[in-house]
Amino acid sequence: xxxxxxxxxxxxxxxxxxxxxxxxxxxxxxxxxxxxxxxxxxxxxxxxxxxxxxxxxxxxxxxxxxxxxxxxxxxxxxxxxxxxxxxxxxxxxxxxxxxxxxxxxxxxxxxxxxxxxxxxxxxxxxxxxxxxxxxxxxxxxxxxxxxxxxxxxxxxxxxxxxxxxxxxxxxxxxxxxxxxxxxxxxxxxxxxxxxxxxxxxxxxxxxxxxxxxxxxxxxxxxxxxxxxxxxxxxxxxxxxxxxxxxxxxxxxxxxxxxxxxxxxxxxxxxxxxxxxxxxxxxxxxxxxxxxxxxxxxxxxxxxxxxxxxxxxxxxxxxxxxxxxxxxxxxxxxxxxxxxxxxxxxxxxxxxxxx
Ligand code: IPM
Ligand code: MG
Numbered sequence: 001x002x003x004x005x006x007x008x009x010x011x012x013x014x015x016x017x018x019x020x021x022x023x024x025x026x027x028x029x030x031x032x033x034x035x036x037x038x039x040x041x042x043x044x045x046x047x048x049x050x051x052x053x054x055x056x057x058x059x060x061x062x063x064x065x066x067x068x069x070x071x072x073x074x075x076x077x078x079x080x081x082x083x084x085x086x087x088x089x090x091x092x093x094x095x096x097x098x099x100x101x102x103x104x105x106x107x108x109x110x111x112x113x114x115x116x117x118x119x120x121x122x123x124x125x126x127x128x129x130x131x132x133x134x135x136x137x138x139x140x141x142x143x144x145x146x147x148x149x150x151x152x153x154x155x156x157x158x159x160x161x162x163x164x165x166x167x168x169x170x171x172x173x174x175x176x177x178x179x180x181x182x183x184x185x186x187x188x189x190x191x192x193x194x195x196x197x198x199x200x201x202x203x204x205x206x207x208x209x210x211x212x213x214x215x216x217x218x219x220x221x222x223x224x225x226x227x228x229x230x231x232x233x234x235x236x237x238x239x240x241x242x243x244x245x246x247x248x249x250x251x252x253x254x255x256x257x258x259x260x261x262x263x264x265x266x267x268x269x270x271x272x273x274x275x276x277x278x279x280x281x282x283x284x285x286x287x288x289x290x291x292x293x294x295x296x297x298x299x300x301x302x303x304x305x306x307x308x309x310x311x312x313x314x315x316x317x318x319x320x321x322x323x324x325x326x327x328x329x330x331x332x333x334x335x336x337x338x339x340x341x342x343x344x345x346x347x348x349x350x351x352x353x354x
Pocket of ligand 1: 091246
């Protein structure tokens with residue numbers, strides 16, 4: 001048996017995880033993977049029930065699981081809670097608590113959607129890149145002060161801090177990922193300004209000696225942001241720190257056509273964690289219009305990385321491809337002349353194509 005903890009969370013998280021579980025059950029029946037699902041709460045929903053965005057029981061269940069499938073957290077009604085009760089706190093607690101150091105965000109261009117891209121078709125067509133983002137360190141977790149008063153002036157700070165072992169394990173994940181793909185690694189930093197980036201770059205160059213088959217280059221983050229928009233095809237694997245990866249992965253999702261289609265995997269020490277990169281979209285929650293494909297494709301990554309079930313993963317990816325090629329579109333990617341479908345229809349159509 002393979003135990004999968006499902007955390008729907010808030011907003012559209014509930015609908016899109018339900019879709020992905022349906023797809024996983026169908027694939028399990030075909031490939032005999034022995035999947036077993038258990039639901040747990042996190043985020044605002046958990047706060048409402050238990051007074052905590054991340055109940056200890058949820059974290060413990062995740063630690064013991066073969067993998068975690070996560071929807072999204074957040075919503076207006078919880079925006080004014082103290083920082084440590086807010087829904088996002090659940091995400092950070094899970095990232096830290098499960099040691100989810102390596103966030104993989106693949107960006108693939110769907111030929112069927114290329115006309116809907118805000119970028120020129122000839123520019124994005126054929127792009128296929130993977131962002132490897134460090135997820136449990138850097139400025140997200142470094143020492144910080146909320147507002148403090150110094151000499152009568154209010155100020156606040158956050159600290160970008162990385163140790164050599166922290167850099168080594170994420171950079172290794174970058175090199176190993178590149179080795180399985182087109183063998184090109186771009187490390188993104190701001191070494192012309194930041195000490196932490198200069199250390200980062202040194203570690204990349206040291207480790208490159210162990211990967212003579214992988215071509216390495218370095219880009220400053222400002223230039224990387226521009227290069228993603230002007231020539232995304234130059235990239236295979238990008239490895240970078242927590243905040244640069246956060247920013248660049250939203251930018252890169254535009255290349256793929258819609259954030260609703262973007263999956264992610266967070267590789268951890270205790271277990272690994274799979275979630276769409278879109279948020280909880282409370283404005284469209286419960287209306288059967290959310291695009292479940294990002295979560296369904298995250299479920300495919302779960303099969304690939306946690307269960308080593310590559311064929312099953314590819315079957316899901318092919319079914320999503322086919323659904324788009326057949327002209328079905330959820331509201332976020334809808335264009336005139338196509339067949340408009342809701343969350344449930346999308347799920348059925350994908351299941352039928354497995
Ligand atoms: C992401 C999100 C989160 C992050 C937010 C919700 C805290 O933007 O997963 O990219 O910044 O890491
Ligand atoms: Mg983000």
